[in-house]
Every structure is written in structure tokens, then in C-alpha cells.
Amino acid sequence: MKLEDSHISLAHGNGGRFMRELIDEVFARHLSNDTLDTNADSVALSLPGERIMFTTDGFTVQPLEFPGGSIGSLAVHGTTNDLAVAGADPLFLSLNAFIEEGVEVALLERIVADLGRAATETGVRVAAGDTKVLPRGQGGGIYLATTGIGVYRHPGVLAxxxxxxxxxxxxxxxxxxxxxxxxxxxxxxxxxxxxxxxxxxxxxxxxxxxxxxxxxxxxxxxxxxxxxxxxxxxxxxxxxxxxxxxxxxxxxxxxxxxxxxxxxxxxxxxxxxxxxxxxxxxxxxxxxxxxxxxxxxxxxxxxxxxxxxxxxxxxxxxxxxxxxxxxxxxxxxxxxxx
Amino acid sequence: MKLEDSHISLAHGNGGRFMRELIDEVFARHLSNDTLDTNADSVALSLPGERIMFTTDGFTVQPLEFPGGSIGSLAVHGTTNDLAVAGADPLFLSLNAFIEEGVEVALLERIVADLGRAATETGVRVAAGDTKVLPRGQGGGIYLATTGIGVYRHPGVLAxxxxxxxxxxxxxxxxxxxxxxxxxxxxxxxxxxxxxxxxxxxxxxxxxxxxxxxxxxxxxxxxxxxxxxxxxxxxxxxxxxxxxxxxxxxxxxxxxxxxxxxxxxxxxxxxxxxxxxxxxxxxxxxxxxxxxxxxxxxxxxxxxxxxxxxxxxxxxxxxxxxxxxxxxxxxxxxxxxx
CATH class of the missing domain: 3.90.650.10 (PurM-like C-terminal domain)
Structure with a gap:
């Protein structure tokens, strides 16, 4: 863990050096894969030429960690499960993090690591991400949103x-x-x-x-x-x-x-x-x-x-x-x- | 505008009747298109068989409305512009809304309408969405996240x-x-x-x-x-x-x-x-x-x-x-x- 600060400040959301460090040291480190490029505006997805499925979900669970999971693993399971019940194999996720000023970096890192593990277990790649830092008192610690892309694999019609x-x-x-x-x-x-x-x-x-x-x-x-x-x-x-x-x-x-x-x-x-x-x-x-x-x-x-x-x-x-x-x-x- | 309440309450985020009314009367009404299905867990995307581009962005602008736009139009432009500068034509968006309890429904509706107009003007469809309601004092009014999918159309390599x-x-x-x-x-x-x-x-x-x-x-x-x-x-x-x-x-x-x-x-x-x-x-x-x-x-x-x-x-x-x-x-x- 190389991030110099122990708590999130508004400067971690300003598009400059602190933000880049946050993204490199916390997000990219736990979510790294061949598709994710934290320097790109958009990344290219390799998708089989079949029926592409798309879904999104937001996560605001309180407390952020609970027996059996955290908002991080939930953000993977919630969205990939929506693809799974629709008959798809999930392939890619985007991740949005809304982090309140003052959140402990150690807590954030546990949650991102939990998210990374859940993604690996589910066989899905975090291919795009964005973080925003919210002023103290205008967030609930951490809110996440994930959008998932998958390929339909059920042999019949599910509806x-x-x-x-x-x-x-x-x-x-x-x-x-x-x-x-x-x-x-x-x-x-x-x-x-x-x-x-x-x-x-x-x-x-x-x-x-x-x-x-x-x-x-x-x-x-x-x-x-x-x-x-x-x-x-x-x-x-x-x-x-x-x-x-x-x-x-x-x-x-x-x-x-x-x-x-x-x-x-x-x-x-x-x-x-x-x-x-x-x-x-x-x-x-x-x-x-x-x-x-x-x-x-x-x-x-x-x-x-x-x-x-x-x-x-x-x-x-x-x-x-x-x-x-x-x-x-x-x-x-x-x-x-x- | 058929929503019975004039302000957002936590019940608008609970997965039941009030939430369905919020989604039908505010979101589906302004964002409706052939791809969006507010009853589905995931929707199928019709994509040309080419290089698919993917990006995401979060929006926390304060104030929510300003001369020349709102957090709604910004949530479309921010994400579709990331696809555009990467050489793609944007096709689909997902939308996450984090709405604070107590937000005026009329304000929310103006913002969603602005988002819908921007999407139409840009030629992009909101194909998936999710809303969460945050307890009063734990949000900044409205936070949005959008994830965009597009198809690469630039004749050369942009990097x-x-x-x-x-x-x-x-x-x-x-x-x-x-x-x-x-x-x-x-x-x-x-x-x-x-x-x-x-x-x-x-x-x-x-x-x-x-x-x-x-x-x-x-x-x-x-x-x-x-x-x-x-x-x-x-x-x-x-x-x-x-x-x-x-x-x-x-x-x-x-x-x-x-x-x-x-x-x-x-x-x-x-x-x-x-x-x-x-x-x-x-x-x-x-x-x-x-x-x-x-x-x-x-x-x-x-x-x-x-x-x-x-x-x-x-x-x-x-x-x-x-x-x-x-x-x-x-x-x-x-x-x-x-």
C-alpha cells in the first residue's frame, strides 16, 4: 500500500496527482486485467458475436462490511447475478465509486480487494472505472455502481x-x-x-x-x-x-x-x-x-x-x-x- | 406527472410499489426507447460486429442545474464524449441514480428530462438503469453514473x-x-x-x-x-x-x-x-x-x-x-x- 494518506480527501477526486495515486494504488492494483486501462477514456471489448446482454445496479449497503461479504463483493454479485438470471455469462463490468471525504483508505482497500476477488471468482473483468470524492457529510462512506456486459448462453427463451x-x-x-x-x-x-x-x-x-x-x-x-x-x-x-x-x-x-x-x-x-x-x-x-x-x-x-x-x-x-x-x-x- | 408525492422518500427506493411508480413516471417516461425494459434484469443489445468500446463516469456536480445544462445532460455528454474522443460512435448507456431522500420530484423530473433530451440529441439509448434512495443527509441531492457502449469508427489508430x-x-x-x-x-x-x-x-x-x-x-x-x-x-x-x-x-x-x-x-x-x-x-x-x-x-x-x-x-x-x-x-x- 503506497498511498501516502490514510484518509480520503477531496484532492483524491480532483483529476490530478492524488487522484492518479488513488486509482493506481487502490483500484488498478486489485482490479488489474488485460482489458482495464486506467489511462484510456474508453477501452475496446472482445465480445463473441452473439446476443450481448447489459445491466446495471447501484449499491448503498450499510454497514459497508457484514458477515459473508461487503459492498465490494455485493457490487460484483448483484450485477453479474442479474446477467446470470437473464441467461447470460457475465464478461465485463464497469465500476463507479462515490467515496466520502474522510473514508479510511484501509477500509476502501479491503472493499476494492473484496470486489476484485469476487470478480475473479465469477470470471468477469472490471474493464472501466471512475471515482468521485464526495464532501464529508454528503455521502454514506462508499457508494458503488456496476454495469455488466454478458453473452446470452441459455438454449431457450427466458422471459x-x-x-x-x-x-x-x-x-x-x-x-x-x-x-x-x-x-x-x-x-x-x-x-x-x-x-x-x-x-x-x-x-x-x-x-x-x-x-x-x-x-x-x-x-x-x-x-x-x-x-x-x-x-x-x-x-x-x-x-x-x-x-x-x-x-x-x-x-x-x-x-x-x-x-x-x-x-x-x-x-x-x-x-x-x-x-x-x-x-x-x-x-x-x-x-x-x-x-x-x-x-x-x-x-x-x-x-x-x-x-x-x-x-x-x-x-x-x-x-x-x-x-x-x-x-x-x-x-x-x-x-x-x- | 402522475407520481403522487412531491418529495422523494426512502420508500421510493425499496423495490416495491412506490419505487415502481418512480421508475415508470419519471425515468421510463423520459428515457423510453426500444431497448430499455424496466421489467428486465438485463436487456439484449444489438451491436454491429466490430470493435466495441466501453467507458464509465460518475457525476456529482453542485448545483444540479447551471446555465447551459444540468447533472442530467452532463451525465450523457460526459460519458458519450469519452467514447467520441476514443474514436467511437456511442450507442447505449446505462444510468445509475443515487437520489437523496427529500429531493423534490419536480427537480428530479427536470433533470431526467434533460438527460433524455441529451441522449436523443447524441443518438444514444439508455438501455439499463437503477435507482437507489439515500437517507437524508447522506447524499448531495442527486448523484448519477453512466456507462457507455459504442463502436469504434475512426479509420486509424487513436492512442x-x-x-x-x-x-x-x-x-x-x-x-x-x-x-x-x-x-x-x-x-x-x-x-x-x-x-x-x-x-x-x-x-x-x-x-x-x-x-x-x-x-x-x-x-x-x-x-x-x-x-x-x-x-x-x-x-x-x-x-x-x-x-x-x-x-x-x-x-x-x-x-x-x-x-x-x-x-x-x-x-x-x-x-x-x-x-x-x-x-x-x-x-x-x-x-x-x-x-x-x-x-x-x-x-x-x-x-x-x-x-x-x-x-x-x-x-x-x-x-x-x-x-x-x-x-x-x-x-x-x-x-x-x-
Whole structure:
């Protein structure tokens, strides 16, 4: 670590010598690859001549580090997972960092290193970047944005409008770990737990379903959780979705915290899970494919789609056999979890 | 404008109904095009099978609106100009918005509309987007980030290492207008002027040089201004660069404000100018091409590159004929101008 200063100052954002040192010593060092050129205005991308996929996401999680990850790894997983659930292999990322004056350089470096590791593990290159320094009191420490480019590799069409009445919904693993892990890391509740964020690349999960015919649509349930994904599908298709409460995997520790604090786990963010909608006769094979993967052991069929005159609703069939309507999220259960 | 609320709340960032309304009523309405799909995790890009160029930039300008532009138009021009000076035609943008709780929806809408207009004028599509809402007191109103994709269209190679001793440096128009316009818009100096930001697409300027053989390198002098571009070139090439003060176009009003407040215009940001380095025998044709364009009337040859034992310096030949060293920027002359 050669940066002379231990804290970020506004001069690290001014386009001059301090900024160049910050970029060389912190960003380029951890993110270096054949494509990234910190002296170029734009870089050339080597892309296979196929269907190119594009997505972007912003990250404002607080605290910046939490059990199981940091805003750095999240900034890779969040964006590359959006490419993965859309059927693509992620190839390149751009990175924007908004750093508040006074941030410890050591903290920034841990986060950039975590981002670099996540990128390497996911097989994606940071090909372009920019940093801005915000005056003290006008930022939340570090905000990141990443934009991802990938190549479509799913053999069929993945789209919400491929979903039909009778299709079933699957989830790849327990929900809510990320939301609860971040909340507990804030310590404001005086609770301590062993819950780690599920933040991870879902690429192995989405790749596994390429061999399964009858996959209609995939999404990662981040902000707004499982219920928000279900509402998006219900709204787009006009179908009614019934989720089966006993089938939805939730870790006991997550249930306990939710019960104590009055949260509904079905609205909590995951950062390493996939929701898939598949034809009914594809469910068993999809489940088998997921269960064979690390982290896929709790994969489950959790709901079904039905055509109804009054479609567009999301229902929960409860443990006791009753039906309750799951409303679209209005209040924020947990702000700044991603 | 159908958004029910007049101010942004944290609920506009939670992934639920309010967030969807914000995206539909403010973002999708002003940015709509065939590629953007606000329901998709990733969108497919139609790209010609050629050299794909990629760049990103963050925007934190304060105030958010200033004579000649806003953070919205700046977010388009800043990123598409980086593609343009690299020899590309910009095609697609991603957009990240970090919006502080309490921002007036009417202000946000003006800025998004300005961004949409700039995108249309530049011929670029916003193909992906994300918004995050920051808690009050942890943001500067609105921060934006854009990532751009383009296709390389320059007939030759544009790169700093194409620059040779004897090459000359050109600038396409008066420098410093953007920096001074933004500073005056802050009103903290009690000055009022007619200076408007030069923020604009430089694509017509960079396209005009495609017909000129001998163009080595182009860059837009943003943060850190003309001197920072010269230092980047000097550092990368080991050449000494001498800028000719009387030849550098600066509007009298900009000179006046700089004299009053002690700024050096050579360090001030432009957002619609191009610096080009060309072979000596190409300078006349490049100048002619620029002068024929709207806004190119003040284009000038402003400096030359020399091989020296002690290379890497940037010198200014002053009006009086003396030579002074232009140091690399360390202090920030004007924070948050882009």
C-alpha cells in the first residue's frame, strides 16, 4: 500500500496527482486485467458475436462490511447475478465509486480487494472505472455502481411472458439470510447471530438449468424479496400466484429474528438465490440439478401459477392451510441492504 | 406527472410499489426507447460486429442545474464524449441514480428530462438503469453514473503512444466555460455572469477528424482541464509539451473571473471541447474541419511536443515570451464541477 494518506480527501477526486495515486494504488492494483486501462477514456471489448446482454445496479449497503461479504463483493454479485438470471455469462463490468471525504483508505482497500476477488471468482473483468470524492457529510462512506456486459448462453427463451398457467415456482435455497445478516451487522438491535449473508454468484445455479427444458424465467430475489418477484410476475402475466408457506426454505435463525422484530422473511432480500418459473413437468429435473450443487441442498418447489378472472394477486397458503394475500411492498422493511 | 408525492422518500427506493411508480413516471417516461425494459434484469443489445468500446463516469456536480445544462445532460455528454474522443460512435448507456431522500420530484423530473433530451440529441439509448434512495443527509441531492457502449469508427489508430516529437496540440474551442459557469451558479461568490457551460456532445468534432489523416490522439479536457490532459500525455510519452499562452482560446469573461478569484483557466474543466494531437502536416486540415462546425470557430493550435532529455514536463510559453512550468494539479481549484 503506497498511498501516502490514510484518509480520503477531496484532492483524491480532483483529476490530478492524488487522484492518479488513488486509482493506481487502490483500484488498478486489485482490479488489474488485460482489458482495464486506467489511462484510456474508453477501452475496446472482445465480445463473441452473439446476443450481448447489459445491466446495471447501484449499491448503498450499510454497514459497508457484514458477515459473508461487503459492498465490494455485493457490487460484483448483484450485477453479474442479474446477467446470470437473464441467461447470460457475465464478461465485463464497469465500476463507479462515490467515496466520502474522510473514508479510511484501509477500509476502501479491503472493499476494492473484496470486489476484485469476487470478480475473479465469477470470471468477469472490471474493464472501466471512475471515482468521485464526495464532501464529508454528503455521502454514506462508499457508494458503488456496476454495469455488466454478458453473452446470452441459455438454449431457450427466458422471459416473463413465457410463463403459463400451471407453471411452478422454485427457489434455490433459504431466503432472507442477506437481509437479516446486514440488519444484525448494524448492531442497533443489540442482537448477535451466526447468520451470514448469502451473497454469492448464482451463475452455477443458472448454468445448471440450461440443460433443463421448460425453464421459462429466472430472477434473483433482491430488494423486496420473494414477494416482489412474485408481484412482478403476477403483474406482467395476469396470473395468480400461490406460494406454499411450508415449502419455502427459511433458516430457523432467520425465522427467530423475524418473529422477534416483526419482519416477514418473504420480503427480505437475498443476494445469492434464484427464483425460477418452470413448466410443471420440468420441476423435478430442475430441482435435481440445483440440489446437486453446493448451496442448492434446500432448493424447493414453492408455488404455482393459476389463470383466474381476478388475476394478478399473490397469495400465501399458510402452514395452517389458510390463504392470505401478500400485498406489494410499500413500507421499507430494511433500508440499505444492497 | 402522475407520481403522487412531491418529495422523494426512502420508500421510493425499496423495490416495491412506490419505487415502481418512480421508475415508470419519471425515468421510463423520459428515457423510453426500444431497448430499455424496466421489467428486465438485463436487456439484449444489438451491436454491429466490430470493435466495441466501453467507458464509465460518475457525476456529482453542485448545483444540479447551471446555465447551459444540468447533472442530467452532463451525465450523457460526459460519458458519450469519452467514447467520441476514443474514436467511437456511442450507442447505449446505462444510468445509475443515487437520489437523496427529500429531493423534490419536480427537480428530479427536470433533470431526467434533460438527460433524455441529451441522449436523443447524441443518438444514444439508455438501455439499463437503477435507482437507489439515500437517507437524508447522506447524499448531495442527486448523484448519477453512466456507462457507455459504442463502436469504434475512426479509420486509424487513436492512442497516446501514437504521439511523436514534433506533433502539435489543438483545442476545439474556448476553455474553462463549464468550470466558471458552475462556480458562478453556486452564487457563493456574489458574482453574476453570462457565462454558460460548454457542456455538449463533441461527437461532431471527433467525427470531423475521421477524414483527416495524421490524427494521433483525442481527449476531452474535463476534471483538471487542459493541463491535466497535457500531463497525462507527457507522462505516457516522455515528451515535453509547450503550450502557447496567446494561442489558447479563453473567453474574456472567463479570464476576468479567473483574474478576480485567482484561478488558472488552464486547469478548469470543459465539457464540450476536444484536445487533439496531430502530425504537424495535419494541423491545418484539422483546424479547417473544426472551424467549419458550429462551436468550432475558435479552434486553435495551442502547443507542440518535443523530445528532450528531461522529458515529461508541461511548459507554458507566456504572452510575454517567458516559459513557466505548469505543475500537475494537486489542490482542487473547483470541487464538484462534474
Amino acid at each position: 416473463m411472458n413465457e410463463i403459463r398457467a400451471g407453471d411452478v415456482m422454485l427457489v434455490s435455497g433459504p431466503i432472507g439470510d442477506h437481509g437479516i445478516a446486514v440488519m444484525l451487522a448494524r448492531e442497533q438491535f443489540g442482537l448477535r447471530g451466526d447468520i451470514r449473508s448469502d451473497a454469492a454468484s448464482v451463475l452455477p445455479l443458472t448454468r445448471a438449468l440450461r440443460a433443463v427444458p421448460g425453464v421459462r424465467f429466472m430472477r434473483d430475489p433482491t430488494r423486496g424479496g420473494l414477494v416482489s418477484v412474485a408481484h412482478e410476475i403476477a403483474r406482467a402475466t395476469g396470473l395468480e400466484i400461490t406460494l406454499d408457506e411450508p415449502s419455502i426454505p427459511v433458516r430457523p435463525a432467520v425465522t427467530t429474528v423475524c418473529d422477534m422484530l416483526g419482519y416477514d422473511p418473504f420480503y427480505l432480500a437475498c443476494e445469492g438465490r434464484v427464483v425460477a418459473v418452470v413448466a410443471p413437468d420440468a420441476a423435478a429435473e430442475a430441482l435435481r440439478a440445483w440440489k446437486a450443487l453446493p448451496g442448492g441442498g434446500d432448493a424447493s418447489v414453492i408455488g404455482e401459477m393459476r389463470a383466474l378472472v381476478h388475476g394478478g394477486r399473490v397469495l400465501l397458503k399458510t402452514e395452517l392451510g389458510g390463504l392470505r394475500i401478500l400485498e406489494e411492498l410499500e413500507d421499507d422493511p430494511l433500508p440499505r441492504i444492497c | 497516446m503512444n501514437e504521439i511523436r516529437a514534433g506533433d502539435v496540440m489543438l483545442v476545439s474551442g474556448p476553455i474553462g466555460d463549464h468550470g466558471i459557469a458552475v462556480m458562478l451558479a453556486r452564487e457563493q461568490f456574489g458574482l453574476r455572469g453570462d457565462i454558460r457551460s460548454d457542456a455538449a456532445s463533441v461527437l461532431p468534432l471527433t467525427r470531423a477528424l475521421r477524414a483527416v489523416p495524421g490524427v494521433r490522439f483525442m481527449r476531452d479536457p474535463t476534471r483538471g482541464g487542459l493541463v491535466s490532459v497535457a500531463h497525462e500525455i507527457a507522462r505516457a510519452t516522455g515528451l515535453e509539451i509547450t503550450l502557447d499562452e496567446p494561442s489558447i482560446p479563453v473567453r474574456p469573461a472567463v479570464t476576468t473571473v479567473c483574474d478576480m478569484l485567482g484561478y488558472d483557466p488552464f486547469y478548469l474543466a470543459c465539457e464540450g471541447r476536444v484536445v487533439a494531437v496531430v502530425a504537424p502536416d495535419a494541423a491545418a486540415e484539422a483546424l479547417r474541419a473544426w472551424k467549419a462546425l458550429p462551436g468550432g470557430g475558435d479552434a486553435s493550435v495551442i502547443g507542440e511536443m518535443r523530445a528532450l532529455v528531461h522529458g515529461g514536463r508541461v511548459l507554458l510559453k507566456t504572452e510575454l515570451g517567458g516559459l513557466r512550468i505548469l505543475e500537475e494539479l494537486e489542490d482542487d481549484p473547483l470541487p464538484r464541477i462534474c
